[in-house]
Amino acid sequence: MLKRVIAKNFKCFKNETIFDYTKTNYKLLEQNTEGKNLKGVLFVGDNASGKTTALQPIKLMLDLLFKDRDISLVMYNCLFSTEKITSLQFEFDVDNHEIKYEFSFDRNVFIEERLTVDDQIVIERVKKNVRLQLEEEKSFHEVDDTLLFLKRVYFSTKFAGNKILIQWFDELKKSVYINAYSRRIVSYNGKSLSVNKYLEENGTDHINKFFEDNNFQFAIQYEKVVEKEGLRFELDENEGKMVFFERQGIETPLPIFMESTGNQTLINILPAILSVVENGGMLLIDEFSSGLHNKLEELLIRYIMRNGKGMQLFFVSHSTNLLSNSILRPDQIYAVEMEGKEGSKIKRFSDEQPRAAQNLEKMYLSGVFGGVPEYGIDRK
Template sequence: MLAKIIMKNFKSFKNETVIDFTRINYKFLENNVSNNGVLKGVAFYGANASGKSNVLWAIRFLLDELFGEEKNPVTFMKCLFSDEPEFSLQYFFVIESREIHYLIDFHTEKGIINEELYLDRKLLLQRMGSTAKSGITEKKVYTDLNNKVLFLRTVYFNTGFSGDDKDNNANNNILRQWFDYMQNSIYVNPFLHRGIAYGKQDVVLNKYLENEGVKEINRFFTKYNFEYTLDYLNERKVKDVTEIVNDDNIKLVFFNRKGVNVPIPYVLESHGNQNLLNILPCFLRVVQNSGMLLVDEFSGGLHNELERLLVNYFF
């Protein structure tokens, strides 16, 4: 789990800022603490332009750089209120009670200038500019590295943290669990009706329904006493009219409301129910697979009671 982030000169955080997710002493938060002492979930609240989304950006930035196909423009990541050309990010994770510490320094012109990875304070990987050395799967020195690509990403995609060194097997297993945890993570913005998955899971509504059907979503609706269930079909009778999609590869979502004999197409449903349906696959995927769920603009079109239900479900 993610235990701490340290940001400096990143986005709106000019000074070094620590976001600590480890437990605190408030008794009413006891149910929000995992076995390893890290909070299961955190909510950021505050005025517009106070930096809430930028905290999520710090986490999303790591996931984008490690697993994404498109990289973030470094110039837009640096704090606009500073003349310093560099920004730094540090991440602390706890995986099976072991601490992973990963830090990166970026320069707006030079790209990645420093990168270090520690496991229980033991240095496993170090990069300075275009040269680096790794002791993860084999002791090897690298040169002429791409200044826009993380060295850790290169090592992972080249080796999968697998090697013949028996002494490193336990460490590599922790690193693989760490990467699985990060790849199971999802960023979602309900206001924009979209989610970004960092592994193989699909969270776009139609693709999710194609792969999984409506079973899990309907089970969620039934468990929490919603007044409707879903159908995902090529064809559906509406009174005496049959709506048919000519392309066999295209299906439609219908809401079946209790006490209403007419199935309601997705496009005619309320904005709030559309929002819920678009973000629900993200919640289901993360809860089932164990990862981080980053929700920006959580209140976009959702009723307060529904927000509370989703938070309780996640915990």
């Protein structure tokens, strides 16, 4: 599990910023923790404060390791900093072993890269020169400085039987990124998690069981033709099947394109959520509140925290009802705030040591944790 991320000169995070994902001494909601680590973290704050950027160090690492496409690192440099080098550090707990991985880059060129397991060096890189220690020590020169050497090592050696590194990468590959607003889903193990693909492979039973268990007033069908009460929906021969919603008390199913934005968002992201909850990995969700009712957001977070094993959720939402000690612990919430030329900063709610009985939502909206916008109406 991911314990910590340290970012410097990364987009709007100009100064060194530590994202701590280990649990503190709070005793509430132990189901939201696993070992010493948190199973989820929420980022809240004003528009354009840096909430999405808080997810991007993890996403960038995953993209660089598992996606076969060019990535412009220039886009991740802080544009209002005089410093040229951007650095990222990641600390993981894998079966009680500590893995530290870090890299830095200047525009599109990697400057340094380092991987250790329990403080033992596996990869040490300075520009184009690399020292690798797996079964034996090897040195490499004139390596491609536009690619992470870790990616080359994995695909060429599969870590030579190193069980800890293999387990680490297996967990990383289970990770999924979701942009709920654009409905974009990125699966890092190469397996499609689109709703159509999921239903083709698994049918509707699993999703409908989720709906039934959580008192939803509808179920879904996945069909090419649906006909009831004299109304018929039929897709063309060259088209596949379609999702239909069947509501309690209404005999005629509705095709997904006639459903609300919220229901379309839900059915689009649900296969990815179920996959990570059941299989592990990291789940990154941006714009989580896109079209979803506040109560539905609460339900999904509670479901993930209650049922997820060996997984972590990192997400962004504007729904302040989630700021509750009955849903998330104070150490699971970060406020993000933009401070002009100094860039974005974060504040963990637990830093203020709120008591379990206190109302986190009211405290946040009153400005205790920062990250609250102030518009003209607030000055009247």
